[in-house]
Amino acid sequence: MTDNVYKLRDKGGESEKITINLGYVDLGRIDLLVQEGFYSNRTDFIRTAIRNQLAAEAEAEAVKRSVVRHSLEIGLRDYSRADLELLKAAGERLHIKVVGLARIAPDVTPELALATIESITVLGALQASTELKSALAERIR
Structure with a gap:
């Protein structure tokens, strides 16, 4: 049954919606980065931050060991x-x-x-x- 296991792409068409609460200062800093053109919107920033954190964890092999x-x-x-x-x-x-x-x-x-x-x-x-x-x-x- 392992012949139907597929590695997911980093950016897929399907996604799951999550909700997070951020402090006003963090949200303001994100908005400033968006305003300056570093990110297209808040979601783009948050997705990038999550991917970067997951990549850092993978490099440390914590996820692999788990x-x-x-x-x-x-x-x-x-x-x-x-x-x-x-x-x-x-x-x-x-x-x-x-x-x-x-x-x-x-x-x-x-x-x-x-x-x-x-x-x-x-x-x-x-x-x-x-x-x-x-x-x-x-x-x-």
């Missing part, structure tokens, strides 16, 4: 109905651990998911039907 320690997969991880049916036939259960985006195919039934998925830990985003997320709610961390 991924190895927790047996996490990085990037995009798709789980198809066929994948889960093979697990079910083998009597195996899945512990999903992803840093990035985990997607469970829309044709996966709640019954199949409950029979094959023991736990889900996603640092990033989980894409699955509302029905599936509801059925697996107690297994999502």
Whole structure:
């Protein structure tokens, strides 16, 4: 099942919205940099700052060590109905651990998911039907 693990691009078409609170002084400093043309807007500054911090962490290998320690997969991880049916036939259960985006195919039934998925830990985003997320709610961390 590792043949459907893909590394996410640094800049993707899909994104997740977050909200942050900043002090007035920090916000003013960001606005000044935008006004001076260093960044196109506040969002551009914040995205750049986050990417720079993540790059610094990666260079220090803190993220890599953590991924190895927790047996996490990085990037995009798709789980198809066929994948889960093979697990079910083998009597195996899945512990999903992803840093990035985990997607469970829309044709996966709640019954199949409950029979094959023991736990889900996603640092990033989980894409699955509302029905599936509801059925697996107690297994999502």
